Amino acid sequence: MSNPLDSLYQQVILDHSKERHGAGLREEFLAEDHQLNPTCGDEITVRLHGDGDRITGISWEGQGCSISMASASILSDLIGEGLSRSELTERIELFRALMHSRGKGIEQDDEPLGDAIVLEGVSKFSARVKCGMLAWVATEQAAAKAETA
Ligand code: ZN
Numbered sequence: 001m002s003n004p005l006d007s008l009y010q011q012v013i014l015d016h017s018k019e020r021h022g023a024g025l026r027e028e029f030l031a032e033d034h035q036l037n038p039t040c041g042d043e044i045t046v047r048l049h050g051d052g053d054r055i056t057g058i059s060w061e062g063q064g065c066s067i068s069m070a071s072a073s074i075l076s077d078l079i080g081e082g083l084s085r086s087e088l089t090e091r092i093e094l095f096r097a098l099m100h101s102r103g104k105g106i107e108q109d110d111e112p113l114g115d116a117i118v119l120e121g122v123s124k125f126s127a128r129v130k131c132g133m134l135a136w137v138a139t140e141q142a143a144a145k146a147e148t149a
């Protein structure tokens with residue numbers, strides 16, 4: 001039925017949806033955004049943390065399906081490495097391309113998306129793309145608010 005890589009990816013998604021890295025809203029944030037995905041019932045609030053041009057992490061609180069929660073956890077790990085604002089924008093754009101690749105995946109150098117690549121399979125199911133994108137859209141919106149603040 002499914003190939004071994006698919007089940008490995010599913011395991012990573014399940015682990016992240018349980019562990020929820022970055023969950024729990026923290027103080028001292030640059031900006032905050034809230035996103036809803038009514039078709040699935042997913043909901044998330046994301047706070048963007050950092051100083052100057054450096055984004056040092058997100059904290060978030062949400063509820064929803066395992067894909068939306070795992071995606072937020074994976075994104076938290078990715079940003080936790082510390083990114084410039086332009087690097088953050090690039091990664092969000094890259095992830096959006098991955099989510100809209102309809103299962104074909106994308107070309108990427110140096111694996112800038114880290115574990116987020118495990119969500120590639122989600123792009124085969126158009127109804128679930130919003131679940132995968134939820135935390136990323138909230139982060140993008142928060143970054144835009146931080147920009148104008
Ligand atoms: Zn969902």
